[in-house]
Amino acid sequence: MSLFEVVALLLAGFAAGTINTVVGSGTLVTFPTLLAFGVPPVTANVSNTIGLVPGSISGAVGYRRELAGQRARVLRLCSASFLGALVGAVLLLVLPPGAFEAIVPVLILLGCVLVVAGPRISGWVARRHEATGGLPESGAWWVWPLVGLTGVYGGYFGAAQGVLLMAVLGIGVNETLQRLNGVKNVLAAVANGVAGLVFAFVADVDWWIVLVIALGAVVGGQVGASYGRRLPAPVLRAFIVLVGVVALVMFLF
Template identity: 70%
Template sequence: MSPLEAVLVALAGVAAGTINAVVGSGTLITFPTLLAFGVPPVTANVSNTVGLVPGSLSGVVGYRRELGGQRSRVVRLASASLIGGIAGALLLLWLPSSAFDAIVPALILLGVVLVLLGPRIQRAVAARAESRGGIPDHGVWWVWPAVAAAGVYGGYFGAAQGVLLMAILGIGVADTMQRHTATKNVLALIVNAVAAAVFVAVADVDWTAAGLIALGSVVGGQLGAGVGRRLSPTLLRAVIALVGITALVVMLA
């Protein structure tokens, strides 16, 4: 990899880390960049996943203020992401990628729709839950299995996992979008770390590419936290929807 290519890969990592901290889908930037510089697809996928883990951690640190008071919720939902991420990583080893090709675009589209309709759906969910005693701090009953399912998806494919998580949290958990973003970052980190561990164990990693992406994504994680924190809930929903639609178009193409 030439010096110019190395700089561009690191910059792609910055952009991916920034996007991941706010919503996710930074892979849509780094993965094509590695392919453009001649990294084989499988190696690019593996190296990209490994490289983005430090950036995910950076996003968690950047949003640590919004995690305040969420300890019990995060611990509960983290177990769902851990189990789902392991299951998804195992499916990655056992199943051909074509197994999920048909359902992935549908899941992303569903996530975008749920994010856009989130406030209206959340009001209906809250009203129903209120008649039964209110929404628990960790969310309505289906949030845990939904987060686990998103973990399976994230462990297997990864792209647009954040869109799905924001939809689940936005509808099933009574809290602000910014605090949901902080929770989403923790859950996505767990899933990504599990997938990266599997990749390191069973596949070849281009450590130069992974290191450059890691360096850039750490910087991007801090930038994303600063930018995302300034977005209004409406604008944040619009950003999430735009990223999700972009991911959908890329996958269908």
């Protein structure tokens, strides 16, 4: 890589790490950058996935205060992300390139709609569970399988994974958005880590790309945690939807 490419990729990794920590979709910065530099799509995808893992971990560490008291919930949902990402990584390696991407815009649009409608839907869900003492600690029963399906998507490609996770958690778990954002960062780190581990052994990885993206993403993760936790719930919700809409437009056009 030339010096220009290194600097550009370092900045892209920083931006991706910041965006991923606040909401998700940092892949929409790094992946197109790699394609613009002539990196083959599959190599770009797998190298990008591995490179963003340290940034996801950095963001999760930055949200450690919001994660306090959620150990049981996080561990249970991590198992769903782990299994889902494993399936998604395998699908990337065995399916034709366009097989899964056809539904990506639909998933992103659905995530945006669910985030907007989240307060009303979550209120309805809570009322439905009042007779049995409210939602369980880990959330409604369908949260685990939907987190698993989001993990499948995350293992396969991952752009806007955070939007989908925040939609599922925001509706099915009775908790504040900022605390759920901390959970989202852990789940995304697990999904990216599992997929990255699979890719490291069986896919064509460019480790220089991984290193440069990782360096930028780690710093970006801390910046995202510092500023993301200060956003009021309505602002955070609006930012999630904005990122989701941008992701949708990029996929469609």
